[in-house]
Amino acid sequence: MYLCYLDESGTPETGNTSHYVLAGISIPVERWKTCDEKIENIKARYSLAGEEIHVAWILRSYPEQNKIAKFETLSTADRIQQVTSFRNAELLRLQRARNPKLYQQTKKNYRKTVKYIHLTQKERQKLIYDIASEVSTWRFARLFAECVNKVCFDPIRQKATVDVQSFEQVVSRFEHFIQVTNLGITHKHCGMLIHDNNETVAKKHTVLMKKFHREGTLWTKLNCIIETPLFVNSELTAMVQIADLCSYSLRRYLENSEEELFDLIFQRADRKGDSVSNVVGIRHYTKRPCTCKICNAHKKSEAAKLENIGDNSL
Numbered sequence: 001m002y003l004c005y006l007d008e009s010g011t012p013e014t015g016n017t018s019h020y021v022l023a024g025i026s027i028p029v030e031r032w033k034t035c036d037e038k039i040e041n042i043k044a045r046y047s048l049a050g051e052e053i054h055v056a057w058i059l060r061s062y063p064e065q066n067k068i069a070k071f072e073t074l075s076t077a078d079r080i081q082q083v084t085s086f087r088n089a090e091l092l093r094l095q096r097a098r099n100p101k102l103y104q105q106t107k108k109n110y111r112k113t114v115k116y117i118h119l120t121q122k123e124r125q126k127l128i129y130d131i132a133s134e135v136s137t138w139r140f141a142r143l144f145a146e147c148v149n150k151v152c153f154d155p156i157r158q159k160a161t162v163d164v165q166s167f168e169q170v171v172s173r174f175e176h177f178i179q180v181t182n183l184g185i186t187h188k189h190c191g192m193l194i195h196d197n198n199e200t201v202a203k204k205h206t207v208l209m210k211k212f213h214r215e216g217t218l219w220t221k222l223n224c225i226i227e228t229p230l231f232v233n234s235e236l237t238a239m240v241q242i243a244d245l246c247s248y249s250l251r252r253y254l255e256n257s258e259e260e261l262f263d264l265i266f267q268r269a270d271r272k273g274d275s276v277s278n279v280v281g282i283r284h285y286t287k288r289p290c291t292c293k294i295c296n297a298h299k300k301s302e303a304a305k306l307e308n309i310g311d312n313s314l
């Protein structure tokens, strides 16, 4: 049995990001314990055992750290104490300035990053790099993703919204991967989707999966994926955090040409056969021609035809 952990990066609506990415990382169920332990061991090295790894919050700049003299030379306890005291003073200042919007936003930023303030920005970058390096070695794992350049997406022509099309694509590719894996073996594998619990997405994806089970997706019948997605708390589930890392790395590569994390994660993209170039698990939906590494590696193949790539080319 394969477990496929899903997470998204960017919003499906037009907004601050040009791209919306839905990524799913699949691992065989018998590997789960080792994967989970490996990630926990890395986190423990950074005094983050049991804490959530939320990549976007971890990698952002914490300006107050730059304002504390020789921050990197301080002990863990001193770093926490000094950042906390700086932040408390800043919240008090914003409260007095009667700027409720900025106050609430700052408060949220502080809440989301409080677990990571004992690490310098370099240490935080190294933490994420170490996790991505670990994932890159998981030869048994497969990465599936739909990366949509929203500027190029026409919901009327596609007869679907950005997030619905992305979900249908990722489900189809995961299903196709298991179908291929099952060829010629007696004990067939099945697959299950696991998603971060978000009320709106949970309802939408459950309804969609029921439809896919009844009618198939646009590209394939569902013979291997069972059930509707299971929804879990990402704060407690390390593998959903890995899906977060994957979707983040794909989006940052496409939007900002950041290659370091992408090059590690992309090694796990589902490929047809052993060919390095024949990526069938990840697609960049954008204007053609595009010379990004995803488009270059996504050569047309039988699997690509199955996913209707040609019809969707812009």
Ligand SMILES: [Zn+2]
Binding pocket: 284, 286, 290, 291, 292, 293, 294, 295, 296
């Ligand atoms: Zn591209």
